[in-house]
Amino acid sequence: MALTKRQKRRLQEVSKMIESSKAIRDDMSEIQLEYAREIEEVTNKIRKSKVKETSETSAATDLSVSDAVSDESASDSRQTDSNTSEHQSDANLDATHIVEKDDTPLWAKKLWKGIAKKCHPDVLNFTKHSALEISRRQAWFLESKRLFEAESWPRFLHIGVMLEEWVEDLTGATQLKMLQDEYGGITKKVSDIQDSLAWKWGSQWDNMELRIKIISVVLQNNGIEPPSRLELIQILAKLELE
Numbered sequence: 001m002a003l004t005k006r007q008k009r010r011l012q013e014v015s016k017m018i019e020s021s022k023a024i025r026d027d028m029s030e031i032q033l034e035y036a037r038e039i040e041e042v043t044n045k046i047r048k049s050k051v052k053e054t055s056e057t058s059a060a061t062d063l064s065v066s067d068a069v070s071d072e073s074a075s076d077s078r079q080t081d082s083n084t085s086e087h088q089s090d091a092n093l094d095a096t097h098i099v100e101k102d103d104t105p106l107w108a109k110k111l112w113k114g115i116a117k118k119c120h121p122d123v124l125n126f127t128k129h130s131a132l133e134i135s136r137r138q139a140w141f142l143e144s145k146r147l148f149e150a151e152s153w154p155r156f157l158h159i160g161v162m163l164e165e166w167v168e169d170l171t172g173a174t175q176l177k178m179l180q181d182e183y184g185g186i187t188k189k190v191s192d193i194q195d196s197l198a199w200k201w202g203s204q205w206d207n208m209e210l211r212i213k214i215i216s217v218v219l220q221n222n223g224i225e226p227p228s229r230l231e232l233i234q235i236l237a238k239l240e241l242e
Contacts, residue, residue, distance in 0.1 A: 035202030
């Protein structure tokens, strides 16, 4: 059954939410990583100041801090974005190299062909589309190819909706549920980032008590005896002056 205009509009609305929240998630992941590196920098300075190191000392920060980047966010989206500015080989861009499995849904195969018709480098019209739109379609082509082969259907469907390549073999309710799940996963990651030690460390830089507690926990988890409270205050105060 063909999708109604209202169903299409709802799918587009959720897809726009996905697109904007994904950008927020990716930016927050990069910022979180910087905060984690700052904690590691402080930890290393304190470690080096110790005359005696314990056998449990590690060069890395606590896992609750160092998991700053989402496996599915910055690593995927930033790499995809950066690839659009680089020359791609014909093997990477050729739609005929897509890997189909025996159980690949028919609707996904149809959607891939529709995406390729609008985003394959050979069909991109530089006179019809702006440079920004060309860049977006290049990124979507590479990402949709990866998603198709990984059978990551919600995100794959999202790209199709953004291109107005409609899937008629799935009900509007099924597609809406898929997109809502995708959006929910992204917002959950944003929430996890905000709850992490690294984010609290960086976003509450003026809360000295909290930062002392965080660095103390990280030091203890790395087998390092925390300095006195006064020393920690001096170290953190100096950090803000750098």
